[in-house]
Amino acid sequence: MGRSRKITSQLPVEQVAGNGLLDRRLLLKSGAFFAGAMTTGVAGGIASAAAEPLKVDPWSLTIGAPVPPYATPSRFEAKVVRTVGDPSRPGTMQGRTPHHLLDGMITPAALHFVVARAGAPDIDPDQHKLVIHGMVRQPLVFSYNDLLRYPMESHIRFLECGGNSAPMWSKTPIQANVQALHGLLSCSEWTGVRLSTLLDEAGVDPRATWMIAEGADGVSMQRSIPIAKAMDDAMIVFYQNGERIMPWNGYPMRLFLPGYEGNMNVKWLRRLRLTTEPVMAINESRQYTLLLDSGKAWRFYYPQEVKSFVTKPSPGMTMPSPGYYEITGVSYSGHGRISKVEVSADGGKSWGLAALSGPVLPKAITRFRMPWNWTGAPATVMSRATDEAGNVQPTREQLIAERGAPRNTPPVGAFPMEHVNCISSWAVDAKGEVSHVYV
Numbered sequence: 001m002g003r004s005r006k007i008t009s010q011l012p013v014e015q016v017a018g019n020g021l022l023d024r025r026l027l028l029k030s031g032a033f034f035a036g037a038m039t040t041g042v043a044g045g046i047a048s049a050a051a052e053p054l055k056v057d058p059w060s061l062t063i064g065a066p067v068p069p070y071a072t073p074s075r076f077e078a079k080v081v082r083t084v085g086d087p088s089r090p091g092t093m094q095g096r097t098p099h100h101l102l103d104g105m106i107t108p109a110a111l112h113f114v115v116a117r118a119g120a121p122d123i124d125p126d127q128h129k130l131v132i133h134g135m136v137r138q139p140l141v142f143s144y145n146d147l148l149r150y151p152m153e154s155h156i157r158f159l160e161c162g163g164n165s166a167p168m169w170s171k172t173p174i175q176a177n178v179q180a181l182h183g184l185l186s187c188s189e190w191t192g193v194r195l196s197t198l199l200d201e202a203g204v205d206p207r208a209t210w211m212i213a214e215g216a217d218g219v220s221m222q223r224s225i226p227i228a229k230a231m232d233d234a235m236i237v238f239y240q241n242g243e244r245i246m247p248w249n250g251y252p253m254r255l256f257l258p259g260y261e262g263n264m265n266v267k268w269l270r271r272l273r274l275t276t277e278p279v280m281a282i283n284e285s286r287q288y289t290l291l292l293d294s295g296k297a298w299r300f301y302y303p304q305e306v307k308s309f310v311t312k313p314s315p316g317m318t319m320p321s322p323g324y325y326e327i328t329g330v331s332y333s334g335h336g337r338i339s340k341v342e343v344s345a346d347g348g349k350s351w352g353l354a355a356l357s358g359p360v361l362p363k364a365i366t367r368f369r370m371p372w373n374w375t376g377a378p379a380t381v382m383s384r385a386t387d388e389a390g391n392v393q394p395t396r397e398q399l400i401a402e403r404g405a406p407r408n409t410p411p412v413g414a415f416p417m418e419h420v421n422c423i424s425s426w427a428v429d430a431k432g433e434v435s436h437v438y439v
């Protein structure tokens with residue numbers, strides 16, 4: 001009332017990169033621009049509100065559902081679920097996060113990805129113990145409640161399986177959605193104690209160079225952690241997004257190594273042994289190694305490198321009509337903060353800077369957003385992240401040049417190639433259908 005709303009009948013002609021990418025600063029401007037863009041048919045579908053009264057829907061005429069003690073999302077969101085492995089093959093038990101259906105930086109605990117070689121053990125926290133021994137002045141045994149009395153810290157950090165995105169290694173682009181291609185990645189707020197506090201209490205022998213972490217699950221998973229990481233930002237965590245860690249993610253406690261390969265983050269943690277040699281468990285001698293063309297393998301390759309992918313639009317989606325869209329996706333680096341994300345809509349010929357949704361935290365998912373005026377012509381959408389250490393996400397070709405040609409064609413879900421962080425490309429055809437392509 002009183003103020004006339006400025007209607008912008010056309011999107012500005014000015015683009016920051018080819019195929020309709022617009023200036024990210026538009027996202028900071030007043031909503032009037034978007035209000036105009038959406039109702040003048042540019043976005044193709046927001047009906048202009050005639051001055052008719054709203055119809056009264058049945059849900060407005062009754063008392064609603066009572067408050068459940070523990071809530072789950074609306075029944076209309078029933079498709080927002082993990083895709084899970086075959087439970088009859090316990091060794092492959094896993095669940096993938098549906099990034100194409102989420103927004104923001106936090107993954108709900110119930111949708112956090114899972115890799116659990118022997119499923120989730122049913123651990124009674126009152127009976128669970130954590131032992132620190134080996135090359136220490138004073139071996140220690142902690143009960144769960146002992147540990148909860150130490151000073152706590154909370155940090156928002158991503159976790160990614162070293163085998164995430166392995167389908168990108170396939171010789172031809174696998175036609176699957178973002179969940180299948182990149183779903184072994186999640187980001188939570190983790191709360192627990194700094195590992196260095198406990199190690200200091202045990203008194204680590206200065207000659208110790210490795211810490212062997214062991215889980216209490218059916219495979220007694222073990223991984224060797226360099227002592228420098230153990231003393232740096234490693235944590236033992238009990239809470240995930242404010243509630244106790246889910247059974248599948250390590251209840252009642254797990255090791256958390258910010259930025260490091262998912263596999264090293266031993267769940268259901270029960271033992272830390274200080275020593276001078278790595279344990280050479282299967283997860284570090286065979287799995288989570290990188291076999292090169294030379295026949296040699298990289299072992300003990302820890303940080304998850306800088307990476308990003310577009311979640312919207314992404315394969316399996318259809319863009320209903322030409323007009324205004326927001327391209328959005330996730331970016332992260334095991335080396336620190338994301339410093340920038342560039343987006344291309346023309347297959348990498350030209351790039352524009354995306355807006356980063358704050359807070360931009362180290363070793364956490366940073367969501368990026370890019371305004372886009374899709375003309376209806378075929379386009380290829382990509383994102384390229386750079387971290388504060390100066391690492392730039394490589395193209396698939398660059399990654400292949402570094403590691404050798406693809407040696408096999410993995411099915412979706414297999415992990416033959418670790419640490420795949422290359423750029424993903426999504427093609428939008430003239431019908432608006434989005435598919436996975438290599439450029």
Ligand SMILES: Nc1nc2c(c(=O)[nH]1)N[C@H]1C(S)=C(S)[C@@H](COP(=O)(O)O)O[C@H]1N2
Nearest residue numbers: 113114115116117161215221249262263267
């Ligand atoms: N004890 C134990 N720890 C484990 C695993 C396991 O099977 N057992 N899986 C590892 C792997 S391969 C990954 S990628 C991460 C996954 O953590 P999440 O299931 O909480 O996402 O946990 C790691 N820690």
Ligand SMILES: [Mo]
Nearest residue numbers: 161162262263
């Ligand atoms: Mo993993």
